[in-house]
Amino acid sequence: MEKYGVNELRKMFLEFFESKGHLAMKSFSLIPHNDKSLLLINSGMAPLKPYFTGAEIPPRRRVTTCQKCIRTGDIENVGKTARHGTFFEMLGNFSFGDYFKHEAIAWSWEFLTQVVGLDPNRLYPSIYQDDDEAFDIWNKEIGIPADRIFRFGKEDNFWEHGAGPCGPCSEIYYDRGEKYGCGKPGCTVGCECDRYMEVWNNVFTQFEGDGKGGYTELAQKNIDTGMGLERLAVVMQDVDSVFDIDTMKAIRDKVCEMSGKKYQVDALDDVSIRLITDHIRSATFMISDGIMPSNEGRGYVLRRIIRRAARHGRMLGIDGIFMAKLAATVINESKDGYPELEEKKDFIFKVLSQEEEKFGKTIDQGLSILSDMEKQMEADGVKVLSGENAFKLYDTYGCLLYTSPSPRDI
Ligand code: SER
Secondary structure: OOOOOHHHHHHHHHHHHHOOOOEEEOOOOOOOOOOOOOOOOOOOOHHHHHHHHOOOOOOOOEEEEEEEEEOOOOHHHEOOEOOOOOEEEEEEEEEEOOOOHHHHHHHHHHHHHHHOOOOHHHEEEEEEOOOHHHHHHHHHHHOOOHHHOEEEOHHHHEEOOOOEEEEEEEEEEEEOOHHHOOOOOOOOOOOOOOOEEEEEEEEEEEEEEOOOOOEEEEEEEEEEEEEEHHHHHHHHHOOOOHHHOHHHHHHHHHHHHHHOOOOOOOHHHHHHHHHHHHHHHHHHHHHHOOOOOOOOHHHHHHHHHHHHHHHHHHHHOOOOOOHHHHHHHHHHHHOOOOHHHHHOHHHHHHHHHHHHHHHHHHHHHHHHHHHHHHHHHHHHOOOOOOHHHHHHHHHHHOOOOOOOOOOOOO
């Protein structure tokens, strides 16, 4: 198997779908346009919603993108596991009332088996439980034996995100082999472990959901596919996690170089190394789209991400502000797909440094207030910091107080 890099895979995907008549569009901004239901763009289809519903006319009925996405729902787990992250790129091919299931399935198979060369015997499709049409396409047209096609329920194979265009889906899983498995009896496609990795999601967008379980048929049938670029790279490069793929490893290595730490020596250091590696990507891309740190909405998400990374930098022993320097590595790794990063680099560095400096001052101020509080406690003969004071230190000065050892939790 060829170990394609992230930048190569992005290009290969877009070129493949261009060869199938798609218009390759630039990634949309992370800031949603005319969509109050989202704080940040979280999937390839999100900026395209009006084209699915027919509210707007797309520039072409076949479009392909590599969309920058942010999902912060699991932010508390970032760093603690090798799976979670806030920033990712989603590859997608879209049909707005043009082709439907036959082509979408055939092309996903062609790309995975012939373009990037994954072994077809390791690929397993899944379908929505009642979708016999998709079953027949996989079985009769692609030639996948019936016992290799998995039927899953709504939870796994029906894609919807709040209100808006949605529909049943057919996913493709890749068997990464026993070394990644849990070894439990019955471990197969759909198991929670790392062996069977979902790489591709073909959504047959045919409904408009009201977000409360009500669906109306859309006048046009659409295709919305999504494939996490980083995940595809994990499979192609046969590495443990997204933190080991080429572009992210470059950032991870830089964090190690700046802190003098080695990855996979100390579990707590690894939490910080992974968290910073992820967060600097989100922060760099958010700033390049014009989001500024603030105390509300998107700006607050950015501020929180920068401050979390800055705090973990301190925990790793990095001296002084470091995020702008690290952003230079992010830009270097991603400017192929996102030339605007290079164009806006001075602005990105400035915003990161200002926020990090401001945070450093706030922390120092917090520590000095803590020392005053400790003096007062001593004078009063009190041994435990009050909840009120602990909250003030956290809320106003960003200081979290730990019992030892620190769980690196925030
Ligand atoms: N919307 C689907 C997803 O995000 C496919 O693009 O997975």
